[in-house]
Every structure is written in C-alpha cells, then in structure tokens.
Amino acid sequence: MLQIATGDPRPIIKQITDAVRVKIATGELEPGDQLPTVRGLAQQLTINPNTVAKAYAELTTEGWLESRQSMGLYVAAPRQRLSDAERDRRLDMAIDHFIHDVVPLGFSPAEVQARVAHGLQQLAPRKRA
Missing domain, CATH: 1.10.10.10 (Winged helix-like DNA-binding domain superfamily/Winged helix DNA-binding domain)
Incomplete structure (x- = not known):
C-alpha cells in the first residue's frame, strides 16, 4: 500500500x-x-x-x-480540512520553496511548467468523480 x-x-x-x-x-x-x-x-x-x-x-x-x-x-468522509486562508498560505509556501529549489537548476520556465503540468496529469487519472 x-x-x-x-x-x-x-x-x-x-x-x-x-x-x-x-x-x-x-x-x-x-x-x-x-x-x-x-x-x-x-x-x-x-x-x-x-x-x-x-x-x-x-x-x-x-x-x-x-x-x-x-x-x-x-x-474519513471528505470535508474542507483547512480554511481558505490557510490553504492559500500553504500553497504560497510550497510554491516559494519549489521555486527556490528549481531556479538554480537552470531550466526554462516553460520546461518547469511543462513538467509540473505533466506531474499533475499523472495524478488526475486516479481521481474519481
């Protein structure tokens, strides 16, 4: 598992x-x-x-x-576990951390965006309606 x-x-x-x-x-x-x-x-x-x-x-x-x-x-049954403000704060923190890790690698913004989009698409097929 x-x-x-x-x-x-x-x-x-x-x-x-x-x-x-x-x-x-x-x-x-x-x-x-x-x-x-x-x-x-x-x-x-x-x-x-x-x-x-x-x-x-x-x-x-x-x-x-x-x-x-x-x-x-x-x-557990789905529910919003965090407030909208906390979700936004955590997303901003994760993006900031990600950017600081990725920029020194020298990839173009287009390549980074393409790989992030691909990574998110890999998760999407598992999600059910």
Missing part, C-alpha cells in the same frame, strides 16, 4: 502522512476504506510501530482518517 524511501530526506512519519494524503486526494483511497493496522503497516515497511502510530495519529487529528472503536482506522 505504502512505500518509504531510505534516500528520501523527509522523516519516515512525513513520508507516510504525505503518501496517505496523496492517495486520499487522488481517490486511490476512498472514504470508508480501511487502512492497515499499525502493526501490519510497520511490518510491511519494516519500521517501528510507534512511527506508524504517530503518522496515523497526525492524520486522524487533521481529519484525513477516523478511528472506529475496535475496528481500526478508515478514510
């Missing part, structure tokens, strides 16, 4: 939370889908169960997941 990359500079918890968010946002995981247990995902990824538990706790706090008593964790 999820994979982690040892060469990724992001902490494992961040890799897990980011992967689950993307799977939900693209429709690969739908509301009501059950996630693997903490122990099961930890064994699959060969990581400490506490790491998975912390990632799941963060996703639950943010409203991406919901816990059902004695049944496990499930993808």
